[in-house]
Amino acid sequence: MSTIGIIGSAGRMGQAIAKALADAGEDLAGGVDQDGDVAAVAAKADVLIDFSSPTALEANLDAAMAAGVPIVIGTTGLEERHHWLIDSAAQTIPVLQTGNTSLGVTLLAHLVREAASRLGEDWDIEIVETHHRMKVDAPSGTALLLGEAAADGRGVGLADSAVRGRDGITGQREAGTIGFAALRGGTVAGDHTVHFLADNERLALSHMAENRSIFAKGAVRAAQWLQGQKPGRYTMPEVLGL
Numbered sequence: 001m002s003t004i005g006i007i008g009s010a011g012r013m014g015q016a017i018a019k020a021l022a023d024a025g026e027d028l029a030g031g032v033d034q035d036g037d038v039a040a041v042a043a044k045a046d047v048l049i050d051f052s053s054p055t056a057l058e059a060n061l062d063a064a065m066a067a068g069v070p071i072v073i074g075t076t077g078l079e080e081r082h083h084w085l086i087d088s089a090a091q092t093i094p095v096l097q098t099g100n101t102s103l104g105v106t107l108l109a110h111l112v113r114e115a116a117s118r119l120g121e122d123w124d125i126e127i128v129e130t131h132h133r134m135k136v137d138a139p140s141g142t143a144l145l146l147g148e149a150a151a152d153g154r155g156v157g158l159a160d161s162a163v164r165g166r167d168g169i170t171g172q173r174e175a176g177t178i179g180f181a182a183l184r185g186g187t188v189a190g191d192h193t194v195h196f197l198a199d200n201e202r203l204a205l206s207h208m209a210e211n212r213s214i215f216a217k218g219a220v221r222a223a224q225w226l227q228g229q230k231p232g233r234y235t236m237p238e239v240l241g242l
């Protein structure tokens with residue numbers, strides 16, 4: 001049993017994680033939200049779980065490093081500079097960052113990498129995601145994670161091949177690009193489909209989240225696993241042994 005601190009504790013995910021912690025028999029070190037004292041929670045915790053906001057990331061990593069505790073980061077909408085901060089913190093403490101903590105999406109990313117590596121560039125790749133009306137970032141962290149998997153399978157960088165939304169006279173589709181489209185509305189917990197489109201045939205690989213419990217369970221499992229690790233940056237396939 002361990003004592004876990006939640007950053008973003010009053011949010012949709014924070015509440016789901018508190019329930020998952022109780023279900024798993026883990027203790028809650030405390031929770032923190034905007035204007036809360038993250039250092040105080042970190043000092044009482046064996047591990048931190050952060051599902052809050054990119055604006056909080058630097059302070060959260062600093063608090064984790066000062067307390068010498070591992071941190072699971074599920075927050076999305078991260079930019080390049082956030083990934084530098086994570087890489088730097090991972091030299092001191094164990095850090096796991098992922099756009100999706102569910103088992104299903106972790107396996108989906110593996111399947112997408114495999115499909116992209118076997119299908120040639122004549123198969124266009126488009127990623128479509130649907131989320132609830134409260135979501136503030138696009139494309140979703142999961143869509144980007146799946147895009148990374150597709151790009152990796154093709155042996156290219158996502159930054160060089162991503163097309164993040166289209167509007168107006170866009171011109172014809174450029175071969176080798178990976179397109180993203182985001183739908184927002186209702187209470188959808190998170191749907192993702194990676195479309196592979198060729199001449200006369202299409203393949204679609206999908207995941208549908210029915211509620212947030214799958215992300216919360218995965219986050220708790222990652223937090224439990226991360227406590228035994230050396231400083232470094234880790235991923236969900238390592239946690240789940242996939």
Ligand SMILES: NC(=O)C1=CN([C@@H]2O[C@H](COP(=O)(O)OP(=O)(O)OC[C@H]3O[C@@H](n4cnc5c(N)ncnc54)[C@H](OP(=O)(O)O)[C@@H]3O)[C@@H](O)[C@H]2O)C=CC1
Binds near residue numbers: 013055102
């Ligand atoms: N990786 C994954 O598997 C998943 C990731 N997510 C991601 O998790 C994040 C949270 O999602 P969700 O719970 O739906 O969002 P909510 O808006 O419901 O919750 C966010 C919480 O973070 C708090 N917060 C905001 N700024 C700070 C700060 N500076 N310091 C500490 N806490 C802060 C908010 O507090 P306050 O109300 O006081 O502002 C709020 O309680 C998003 O980035 C989302 O995309 C979501 C689901 C799964």
Ligand SMILES: O=C(O)C1=N[C@H](C(=O)O)C[C@H](O)C1
Binds near residue numbers: 076142143
């Ligand atoms: O904000 C959400 O709700 C979700 N965010 C994550 C993302 O950006 O991919 C994961 C999940 O899809 C729900």
